[in-house]
Amino acid sequence: xxxxxxxxxxxxxxxxxxxxxKCTYSDSASNYFPWYKQELGKRPQLxxxxxxxxxxxxxxxxxxxxxxxxxxxxxxxxxTQPEDSAVYFCxxxxxxxxxxxxxxxxxxxxxx
Amino acid sequence: xxxxxxxxRNRITKTGKRIMLECSQTKGHDRMYWYRQDPGLGLxxxxxxxxxxxxxxxxxxxxxxxxxxxxxxxxxxxxxAIPNQTALYFCATSGQGGTDTQYFGPGTRLxxx
Numbered sequence: 486x487x488x489x490x491x492x493x494x495x496x497x498x499x500x501x502x503x504x505x506x507k508c509t510y511s512d513s514a515s516n517y518f519p520w521y522k523q524e525l526g527k528r529p530q531l532x533x534x535x536x537x538x539x540x541x542x543x544x545x546x547x548x549x550x551x552x553x554x555x556x557x558x559x560x561x562x563x564x565t566q567p568e569d570s571a572v573y574f575c576x577x578x579x580x581x582x583x584x585x586x587x588x589x590x591x592x593x594x595x596x597x
Numbered sequence: 598x599x600x601x602x603x604x605x606r607n608r609i610t611k612t613g614k615r616i617m618l619e620c621s622q623t624k625g626h627d628r629m630y631w632y633r634q635d636p637g638l639g640l641x642x643x644x645x646x647x648x649x650x651x652x653x654x655x656x657x658x659x660x661x662x663x664x665x666x667x668x669x670x671x672x673x674x675x676x677x678a679i680p681n682q683t684a685l686y687f688c689a690t691s692g693q694g695g696t697d698t699q700y701f702g703p704g705t706r707l708x709x710x
Contacts, residue, residue, distance in 0.1 A: 488655070494637070517696040525683060528687065528701040529640065536696060574639060578696070584630075584655070589639040 487512040489577050491588025492518040497597050504565050506591045508575035515579035518558045519553060523572045523590075533560070537579075565595045600624045601702040603662050609630075609708045616675040618705050620688030622662075626700075627693050629671040631663060633703075634685040643686075654664055678709040 488511040498504050514576045519534035519541040535542045576585040622697045630642040642655030644663040664672045688702040
């Protein structure tokens, strides 16, 4: 089955700096890569996703890049703000059943 | 999303007890999922259902069972709870498309003493 590795497990940045979270996956058939944000005590919510026919996708301060050859994808957050502090999960799915496999999460702390 | 609800939100029980967690959705989605979240381990899939007559095991189904009572309802049961099933449990739903967004419920915090 699919295996998703996520790094780093914790990340602390100063407000205004950029943050990058990286994930690798094992199943070359995977073709859908969402990112979820989970604030403390809340449910995970989708913030951005990318499909395998696209190399990069941006939404305001958030961008995701995908390298299918290397089987890795990354989340980039620019001009970080304290409200970006949360746990971020990457995930991958594809193949015959499209069930998501999640990484173990990255705790991002943005210091004012 | 208020469209995906879970009951109870918190539950404390004892080893050996049978527990049922319930999930309801008003999104009209066919696909429903149960995940378990433990600190440092991310979200792990317990069971998933692509329609009322379809039930599939996820990566950690041992000790759990599910029932899909209707399109909108998907229940998770622990037949005989044990302490290492103490965790945060999330239900999620999605449309039929393979890349449709999964929408999560608010979670149920289960403690097994």
